[in-house]
Amino acid sequence: MPVHRSGTAKTLRPRLAAAGTLLSALALLLTLPGAASAADSSVIPERGTARMGQGVIAHDGQKGGAAPIGTAAVQTEGVDVSSHQGNVAWSTLWNSGVKWAYVKATEGTYYKNTYFAQQYNGSYNVGMIRGSYHFATPDTTSGAAQANYFVDNGGGWSRDGKTLPGVLDIEWNPYGAQCYGKTQAGMVAWIRDFVNTYKARTGRDAVIYTATSWWTTCTGNNASFGTTNPLWVARYNTTVGELPAGWGFYTMWQYTSSGPTVGDHNRFNGALDRVQALANG
Structure with a gap:
């Protein structure tokens, strides 16, 4: 005896139609303002993995990415690295013209770079002037607590002519x-x-590392640090653009992100003797 399925088909049609309506509504919802932030919550990185300039492309974009143009003054090439680069080929970077480096030491009060020794000592051993930086997380502990953690775990300074002052990476x-x-x-x-x-x-x-757009949004473009703290500005373009309030010039400029193998590239605003002068204090 044949089985009649007409009742089943009649039942499924409205269900399929309802499902289609629901999917259309969800697709529309994802196009509305604010929807991206909810969708992006699933890709929040693991604590400790933040690195200098991580938000620059996402928020400011990267235009050009070639060597900076229009700088009449002599500038000195440098890099910044973190655990993302692993063991760095410092001799290769030195031979390419890189003369100074910054290495991530810490983040918050919960993370220490596992490649710090190879990166910090390796850059020094090939002849670079180097220093370390701290990725700030102001929502976890106080500024004082994070400064102490940084100094206690690689962020110190000595007048040996090859150690740059520590950097607060605030972005x-x-x-x-x-x-x-x-x-x-x-x-x-x-x-x-x-x-x-x-x-x-x-x-x-x-040194304060930041981007003008973040500084404007999150500090109200506060001008009170420019007379004391050297500025390391992030802008991935062929010109540095507007600086945060309070600084009439930049000391360092992170001008491009070159990917996970060689770190980000930077220019020191002066010849090598000015890098040495900053190291010596």
Whole structure:
């Protein structure tokens, strides 16, 4: 006896139609403002993996990526590296013209770069002037706590002519809200807490690494650090563009991200003797 399925088909048609309507609604929802942030929550990186300039392309873009143009003054090539680069071929970089380097030492008060010794000592051993940087997470612990953690785990300074002052890497939050949930005044206070503690521990003013757009958004374009803390500005373009308030010039410029093998490339605003002068304090 044949089996009649007409009732089943009649039942499925409205269900399929409803499912199609639901999928269309979801597709529309993902095009609305704010939908991307919800979708992106599934790709939040693991704590400790943040690196200098990670948010620059995502927020400011990368235009050009070639060597900077229009700089009449002599500038000195440098790189910055983190655990993403693993064991770095320092001799190759040295032979290509790189004369200074910064190495990620710490993040928050919970992470130390597992490749720090190879990167920090290796750059020194080939003749580079080098220093270390701290990736700030102002939503986890105080500025003072993170400055102390940094100094205790590779962020110190010595007047040996080859050690640059430590860097506070303060930029977009890869783990959540771009300003780490802080007000502009709260962010300025956190940065002040860090740099004051770093100077008390080392005798040096920390370099501040940031991007103009982030600084404007998250500190209100505060101008109070320009007279004390050297500026390392991030802008992936052939010109440096507008600087954050308070700084009349940059000390270093991160102008491109070259991928995981060689790190980001930078220019020091001066000849090699100016890099040495910053190292000597």
